[in-house]
Amino acid sequence: xxxxxxxxxxxxxxxxxxxxxxxxxxxxxxxxxxxxxxxxxxxxxxxxxxxxxxxxxxxxxxxxxxxxxxxxxxxxxxxxxxxxxxxxxxxxxxxxxxxxxxxxxxxxxxxxxxxxxxxxxxxxxxxxxxxxxxxxxxxxxxxxxxxxxxxxxxxxxxxxxxxxxxxxxxxxxxxxxxxxxxxxxxxxxxxxxxxxxxxxxxxxxxxxxxxxxxxxxxxxxxxxxxxxxxxxxxxxxxxxxxxxxxxxxxxxxxxxxxxxxxxxxxxxxxxxxxxxxxx
Amino acid sequence: xxxxxxxxxxxxxxxxxxxxxxxxxxxxxxxxxxxxxxxxxxxxxxxxxxxxxxxxxxxxxxxxxxxxxxxxxxxxxxxxxxxxxxxxxxxxxxxxxxxxxxxxxxxxxxxxxxxxxxxxxxxxxxxxxxxxxxxxxxxxxxxxxxxxxxxxxxxxxxxxxxxxxxxxxxxxxxxxxxxxxxxxxxxxxxxxxxxxxxxxxxxxxxxxxxxxxxxxxxxxxxxxxxxxxxxxxxxxxxxxxxxxxxxxxxxxxxxxxxxxxxxxxxxxxxxxxxxxxxxxxxxxxxxxxxxxxxxxxxxxxxxxxxxxxxxxxxxxxxxxxxxxxxxxxxxxxxxxxxxxxxxxxxxxxxxxxxxxxxxxxxxxxxxxxxxxxxxxx
Amino acid sequence: xxxxxxxxxxxxxxxxxxxxxxxxxxxxxxxxxxxxxxxxxxxxxxxxxxxxxxxxxxxxxxxxxxxxxxxxxxxxxxxxxxxxxxxxxxxxxxxxxxxxxxxxxxxxxxxxxxxxxxxxxxxxxxxxxxxxxxxxxxxxxxxxxxxxxxxxxxxxxxxxxxxxxxxxxxxxxxxxxxxxxxxxxxxxxxxxxxxxxxxxxxxxxxxxxxxxxxxxx
Numbered sequence: 100x101x102x103x104x105x106x107x108x109x110x111x112x113x114x115x116x117x118x119x120x121x122x123x124x125x126x127x128x129x130x131x132x133x134x135x136x137x138x139x140x141x142x143x144x145x146x147x148x149x150x151x152x153x154x155x156x157x158x159x160x161x162x163x164x165x166x167x168x169x170x171x172x173x174x175x176x177x178x179x180x181x182x183x184x185x186x187x188x189x190x191x192x193x194x195x196x197x198x199x200x201x202x203x204x205x206x207x208x209x210x211x212x213x214x215x216x217x218x219x220x221x222x223x224x225x226x227x228x229x230x231x232x233x234x235x236x237x238x239x240x241x242x243x244x245x246x247x248x249x250x251x252x253x254x255x256x257x258x259x260x261x262x263x264x265x266x267x268x269x270x271x272x273x274x275x276x277x278x279x280x281x282x283x284x285x286x287x288x289x290x291x292x293x294x295x296x297x298x299x300x301x302x303x304x305x306x307x308x309x310x311x312x313x314x315x316x317x318x319x320x321x322x323x324x325x326x327x328x329x330x331x332x333x334x335x336x337x338x339x340x341x342x343x344x345x346x347x348x349x350x351x352x353x354x355x356x357x358x359x360x361x362x363x364x365x366x367x368x369x370x371x372x373x374x375x376x377x378x
Numbered sequence: 379x380x381x382x383x384x385x386x387x388x389x390x391x392x393x394x395x396x397x398x399x400x401x402x403x404x405x406x407x408x409x410x411x412x413x414x415x416x417x418x419x420x421x422x423x424x425x426x427x428x429x430x431x432x433x434x435x436x437x438x439x440x441x442x443x444x445x446x447x448x449x450x451x452x453x454x455x456x457x458x459x460x461x462x463x464x465x466x467x468x469x470x471x472x473x474x475x476x477x478x479x480x481x482x483x484x485x486x487x488x489x490x491x492x493x494x495x496x497x498x499x500x501x502x503x504x505x506x507x508x509x510x511x512x513x514x515x516x517x518x519x520x521x522x523x524x525x526x527x528x529x530x531x532x533x534x535x536x537x538x539x540x541x542x543x544x545x546x547x548x549x550x551x552x553x554x555x556x557x558x559x560x561x562x563x564x565x566x567x568x569x570x571x572x573x574x575x576x577x578x579x580x581x582x583x584x585x586x587x588x589x590x591x592x593x594x595x596x597x598x599x600x601x602x603x604x605x606x607x608x609x610x611x612x613x614x615x616x617x618x619x620x621x622x623x624x625x626x627x628x629x630x631x632x633x634x635x636x637x638x639x640x641x642x643x644x645x646x647x648x649x650x651x652x653x654x655x656x657x658x659x660x661x662x663x664x665x666x667x668x669x670x671x672x673x674x675x676x677x678x679x680x681x682x683x684x685x686x687x688x689x690x691x692x693x694x695x696x697x698x699x700x701x702x703x704x705x706x707x708x709x710x711x712x713x714x715x716x717x718x719x720x721x722x723x724x725x726x727x728x729x730x731x732x733x734x735x736x737x738x739x740x741x742x743x744x745x746x747x748x749x750x751x752x753x754x755x
Numbered sequence: 756x757x758x759x760x761x762x763x764x765x766x767x768x769x770x771x772x773x774x775x776x777x778x779x780x781x782x783x784x785x786x787x788x789x790x791x792x793x794x795x796x797x798x799x800x801x802x803x804x805x806x807x808x809x810x811x812x813x814x815x816x817x818x819x820x821x822x823x824x825x826x827x828x829x830x831x832x833x834x835x836x837x838x839x840x841x842x843x844x845x846x847x848x849x850x851x852x853x854x855x856x857x858x859x860x861x862x863x864x865x866x867x868x869x870x871x872x873x874x875x876x877x878x879x880x881x882x883x884x885x886x887x888x889x890x891x892x893x894x895x896x897x898x899x900x901x902x903x904x905x906x907x908x909x910x911x912x913x914x915x916x917x918x919x920x921x922x923x924x925x926x927x928x929x930x931x932x933x934x935x936x937x938x939x940x941x942x943x944x945x946x947x948x949x950x951x952x953x954x955x956x957x958x959x960x961x962x963x964x965x966x967x968x969x970x971x972x
Binding site for chain 2 (some may be wrong): 773776777778779780781784794797800801802803804806812815822823826868869872873874875876879880882883884886896941942943945946947948949951952953954955956957958959960964965967968969
């Protein structure tokens with residue numbers, strides 16, 4: 100086997116090792132990176148900026164731990180944006196671990212000194228409705244009666260007893276819904292069973308793999324905007340200036356993409372150098 | 379001085395900002411909210427002329443059940459709004475509405491609406507377009523099923539992934555290694571799972587005929603029950619009921635990556651010769667497909683998750699793309715009725731292509747937005 | 756009757772669901788909610804079935820000391836530990852709250868283990884790309900070029916490499932164009948085909964023409 104043939108048959112563990120190095124090394128570096136904000140991300144930011152203080156917003160965390168490294172940063176940034184704009188936040192999850200992930204995000208966000216100073220109260224400024232089984236049927240039920248879909252909150256308290264939820268029966272009073280989604284049920288269900296029926300305003304954050312599936316809805320106007328993957332989270336941090344983990348993780352993503360492209364180039368080079376010999 | 383003060387006060391009190399009573403909202407209309415289950419009345423009105431100047435701070439919606447009865451407030455609406463949906467009335471009962479324009483220091487009521495009753499509708503007219511589409515497509519499918527039954531030869535193109543099923547099962551038998559069938563990670567309410575299970579039936583029959591070992595690890599308990607039934611029937615139909623064991627089909631976990639870890643472990647330890655991944659998959663698709671590729675198994679995948687198709691195409695030997703997964707059952711069984719339904723699907727596709735072409739032309743000329751006809755509420 | 760009863764139930768439920776989509780009048784407006792509740796109840800009990808099967812299969816493996824039996828032991832220990840911790844040591848209804856033992860296991864074991872499995876994708880994407888993105892023919896070359904543009908366009912590296920180009924021609928802009936137009940068009944076409952496939956399969960199941968999922972022909 101010559102050099103090029105050996106390259107074509109390289110053990111995949113060599114590739115894995117180089118990818119690992121590409122992902123880990125940037126954690127020890129801190130160089131500035133340039134993030135250009137794309138129009139779908141800008142659209143979400145602009146819409147939230149226009150909401151008057153006191154408006155009700157909803158965030159549905161439809162993901163679990165595997166997708167959390169990619170989606171948790173955008174959940175944290177979005178919650179921060181909501182609280183800094185003095186919006187009232189209703190949190191829920193259509194996935195069992197979604198509302199737990201939301202609590203984890205809240206813990207991080209509430210450490211911010213500005214938010215600490217606001218002295219936000221659970222039940223008045225924000226609530227976590229927890230999880231209800233039923234996937235898209237939960238969205239349909241919320242459109243008629245949220246109290247029927249979520250009779251108790253994450254802690255087991257009747258939501259009718261929470262001041263924030265007393266005048267909230269359905270989507271009518273909710274100014275904006277943001278869905279953070281890793282699969283099913285997710286943004287697709289929120290668009291088809293939520294926006295199309297009840298006509299509320301919806302923005303979404305998806306994993307990079309799911310984002311292409313959902314991007315047609317931005318074009319059709321069913322979604323106000325879309326944050327796609329880690330890049331979308333980093334763009335939102337850039338536009339809102341609430342810098343968090345996503346911007347830092349983009350360094351690793353940059354290096355790892357470069358490694359993959361390097362291997363693609365090398366692989367094609369080896370392919371062309373050995374093609375004559377094979378035919 | 380007193381005269382000046384009095385005159386100033388009079389002038390101020392006449393100015394809109396300090397007027398006690400705003401101009402009322404007008405043309406209040408209340409009607410039963412259409413296309414719903416009832417218990418909903420929509421109230422619309424023309425906003426007060428003082429709304430534009432910022433005098434009116436908001437509106438209150440008032441309701442009574444008797445025309446001369448006392449009106450009670452049922453809702454507040456911010457200024458600028460001209461409609462409200464009352465979701466609390468009882469069906470088949472008369473209600474009357476008024477709209478009260480409110481300022482900081484006064485209010486004025488509109489004329490009352492005429493009597494209105496809430497009621498449910500028997501047909502949601504907003505979905506007429508969906509009904510027509512369903513009738514056209516279903517009609518086409520049923521027509522071609524009937525035509526196929528009458529003996530007409532139907533041409534169906536080759537689907538490489540399905541042709542390779544026998545090859546894969548044969549390979550597993552020759553190598554003395556297992557066949558692993560994964561029916562996706564969703565439950566029985568997902569059509570892809572049902573499509574995967576129908577393919578399992580055919581694969582299980584082939585495995586029974588070839589005396590190959592079959593293993594079906596599943597992610598949902600209900601899917602386990604269905605897969606067991608299908609596999610058992612397949613072995614029985616092949617004349618090998620004794621070869622079927624319940625433990626061929628077993629539950630692993632509902633957790634996506636717990637299931638993936640278990641399958642990866644199975645692949646690396648047992649090194650199956652053939653892996654079928656037919657159903658709904660998400661992020662685990664590439665992990666499974668790459669591991670299968672690494673151990674050298676022949677892999678036939680099929681999914682209707684567009685986001686996972688590229689991973690299967692890149693890592694598997696054969697991939698059933700989207701609707702090919704649903705066509706597989708018809709293809710494998712060669713049942714004329716099932717083949718006829720595929721032809722009906724093609725009519726639906728032709729109808730969509732024609733609509734896209736016409737819509738693009740009309741939109742490019744700025745004549746009409748055809749997408750409005752296809753919006754389902 | 757063993758085949759006929761399920762077919763009748765399937766047909767009846769199928770038609771009821773189709774009709775209720777077009778008829779908002781009570782009681783049909785409640786059909787989805789009622790059926791959803793029934794499905795949740797059945798799925799809840801089905802989990803018990805699944806867990807019993809899991810225990811049986813793994814205990815069997817352990818007792819026969821089959822190949823890979825230590826993994827079976829680990830599975831049972833993990834399942835039992837998590838259940839016991841959740842039920843007995845985590846404060847009842849609020850077992851998911853921060854501070855409980857269940858939460859500790861979730862943050863320190865479940866979360867990193869699941870994230871690690873998902874993170875394998877990064878490595879597998881690299882090895883799959885190395886193998887799959889070869890310019891074997893025209894279509895493969897097009898795929899290769901699109902993939903390279905997208906990979907560079909989605910990270911700041913693309914902006915450093917192409918920032919000097921006029922707006923609209925930079926890698927990020929080309930990457931957005933690929934996502935907005937060819938990619939979206941392709942996705943929509945596949946989704947339309949899938950929708951038709953689902954309609955056809957559903958119709959066959961409702962009418963009892965397709966019966967393989969029940970077992971047999």
